[in-house]
Amino acid sequence: MNHPTPCRPFHFASVLLSVGLTANAFGSTTLPAIEDEDRIRAAMNEAPAEERIFNDHITVLSSPWMGGRLPGTPGMEYARDYVIYWYKQAGLEPGMIDPDTGERSWKQPFRLGASTEFRDQELVVDGANGEVTFELGTDFELTSLGSDGRVEGDMVFVGYSIDEGNDGYESFEEDTDLTGKIAVMLRFEPMDEEGDSLWNDRRWSRKSTFASKFNAVKKRNPAGVILINPPGANDPRSGALMKGTANVIEGVPVFMLTPDAGEALTAACDPEGRSLLELRKLADAGTTIVDFDGAVTGGGVIEEIPSYAENVLGVLPGRGDLKDEFVIIGGHLDHLGMGEFGSRRGSGNLHPGADDNASGAAALMMLGESLRKAYDEIPEDQPLRSIMFAAFDAEESGLNGSRFYADNPPHGIDDVALMINFDMIGRVNEKGLSVTGVDTGDGMREWAQPFLDDSGLEIVLAEGMRGGGSDHASFYRKGIPILFAICADFHDDYHTPDDTPDKIYRTSGVKTVNLFHELALDAAKRPEKFKFASADSGGGSARAPGPARPRALRVRLGIRSRQLPDGAGLEVVNVTDGSTAEKGGLQEGDVIKKWDKNPIKTRAELVSRLAELKPDDEVQVIVERDGEQKVVFLKMLAPE
Numbered sequence: 001m002n003h004p005t006p007c008r009p010f011h012f013a014s015v016l017l018s019v020g021l022t023a024n025a026f027g028s029t030t031l032p033a034i035e036d037e038d039r040i041r042a043a044m045n046e047a048p049a050e051e052r053i054f055n056d057h058i059t060v061l062s063s064p065w066m067g068g069r070l071p072g073t074p075g076m077e078y079a080r081d082y083v084i085y086w087y088k089q090a091g092l093e094p095g096m097i098d099p100d101t102g103e104r105s106w107k108q109p110f111r112l113g114a115s116t117e118f119r120d121q122e123l124v125v126d127g128a129n130g131e132v133t134f135e136l137g138t139d140f141e142l143t144s145l146g147s148d149g150r151v152e153g154d155m156v157f158v159g160y161s162i163d164e165g166n167d168g169y170e171s172f173e174e175d176t177d178l179t180g181k182i183a184v185m186l187r188f189e190p191m192d193e194e195g196d197s198l199w200n201d202r203r204w205s206r207k208s209t210f211a212s213k214f215n216a217v218k219k220r221n222p223a224g225v226i227l228i229n230p231p232g233a234n235d236p237r238s239g240a241l242m243k244g245t246a247n248v249i250e251g252v253p254v255f256m257l258t259p260d261a262g263e264a265l266t267a268a269c270d271p272e273g274r275s276l277l278e279l280r281k282l283a284d285a286g287t288t289i290v291d292f293d294g295a296v297t298g299g300g301v302i303e304e305i306p307s308y309a310e311n312v313l314g315v316l317p318g319r320g321d322l323k324d325e326f327v328i329i330g331g332h333l334d335h336l337g338m339g340e341f342g343s344r345r346g347s348g349n350l351h352p353g354a355d356d357n358a359s360g361a362a363a364l365m366m367l368g369e370s371l372r373k374a375y376d377e378i379p380e381d382q383p384l385r386s387i388m389f390a391a392f393d394a395e396e397s398g399l400n401g402s403r404f405y406a407d408n409p410p411h412g413i414d415d416v417a418l419m420i421n422f423d424m425i426g427r428v429n430e431k432g433l434s435v436t437g438v439d440t441g442d443g444m445r446e447w448a449q450p451f452l453d454d455s456g457l458e459i460v461l462a463e464g465m466r467g468g469g470s471d472h473a474s475f476y477r478k479g480i481p482i483l484f485a486i487c488a489d490f491h492d493d494y495h496t497p498d499d500t501p502d503k504i505y506r507t508s509g510v511k512t513v514n515l516f517h518e519l520a521l522d523a524a525k526r527p528e529k530f531k532f533a534s535a536d537s538g539g540g541s542a543r544a545p546g547p548a549r550p551r552a553l554r555v556r557l558g559i560r561s562r563q564l565p566d567g568a569g570l571e572v573v574n575v576t577d578g579s580t581a582e583k584g585g586l587q588e589g590d591v592i593k594k595w596d597k598n599p600i601k602t603r604a605e606l607v608s609r610l611a612e613l614k615p616d617d618e619v620q621v622i623v624e625r626d627g628e629q630k631v632v633f634l635k636m637l638a639p640e
């Protein structure tokens, strides 16, 4: 095939972009000159058909109509319909089979967490100095830090609710018993005149976390908790109310109040007529337990509504002896929507996800057609494996779709010969295409090499399983050989509104598709499956399970951490100044839940993840901070 010159993709991209702009400008009075239209038409006609198709798929999937393809939204539904349309055009069959009825379908639904619905919230304080009815959303929220239900009782002010603080600080008296009472608690920890922590140079110490504070109050057995954002705190969060996402205390309703609402509560109930700021200053200095002169009535309903996501599966049936074995070709279809979660910048704006991962989804649809055609031309008596095309949902929030598939495949998991994953193949420039996994099957490297050599691309073979933050990791974990393709030159538009379709390199994208056409077709024909080999040691061959050999890390994270019981994650105990962790915004008290989209539970796991990294590599970390999930991006630094 005659490929255009290397400068071509950019030219082609900009021409197609201007087509889009022209269409948008039809309402205005200025239309481009006719010769411009001819220039655009000529460029489109000259482009090879495959580049036009690759372009179309990416442009459609990353259009505003798809809304950034967030799981659970209409845009994601449109994206799935689009993929199904092209699976049908390619002549694929629905990939799901109902085990009971034998009925076939295109979609594999799975549970994806839940959304929380709040109802009937109310909070009224009846104090010696007056009654206050708090306004939902303006003054207070019932949070999912605790449970729902109703509370009624007297109030006790407990300062910051801290046990064993610095320098012998204690919030509670030895005999403080809150049974049947409502604890009124300040957020954060003792602070100075500027509203900064008295105990920590940077931000707050881990004594300020919800986990720590609620653990302390729980021991005193309260019936409810009112958590007040303290006046004068130097923290942007203190001005806002939250509903929270993580439960930190069982069976106890927890209300959150603004500083102003907290002042109103104090004015109604403090026996000595002090302001909340005055009480805060007392709590800054030490133990301040005050029996408020007033009672609370409040409550509400918190309901978990289960939410679902769906993988889109199409299958090209195999033949003969190999029919029941599978090659899986996957890529995630979802992205970040408006960037509410997981965005690196520009949250609230459309995150088109052209490269991440409309490009991989485009590859799936194109391979569906090209491989079906190839199968049609192969003599009937040639045994062939079945090929499953899997557009995964909910990858961005932690490989959810692929993990569900690997746990619930519509075929035997041991029948999978190879899993191929595409994630961001739209920005393959002169630095090349990164391929991970050539050592995950015995003999795979030797097998793949000639195809890689003939691809017309600069191929960068990734070490070990570096780049485990995408859907292939779900299959690798099941002992399946994998190949993973991603652009080698990681770009700054990743997870931002700037991942737009005009920036796609169409020629190299199509070369990538063609390369994996050859690899998948050959993998589907080979008489024997590759025997799985762990690539975790970073070397070439399988390694017996056992403790990893210690080796020098090339990067330094700069935290001390504590492994939480029951696999709840790694708590950050300390952050070193100027370290990778500090620069990326990790904070003391954060609980690290996911590393590169994979759950992380032990320090040993963290060390082996760090061993894969080199300076300047970027890692996405999901932490739980004060009842909410946050995404932190770490750009790794070398040890000093």
Ligand SMILES: [Zn+2]
Binding pocket: 332, 356, 357, 395, 423, 424, 470
């Ligand atoms: Zn991706």
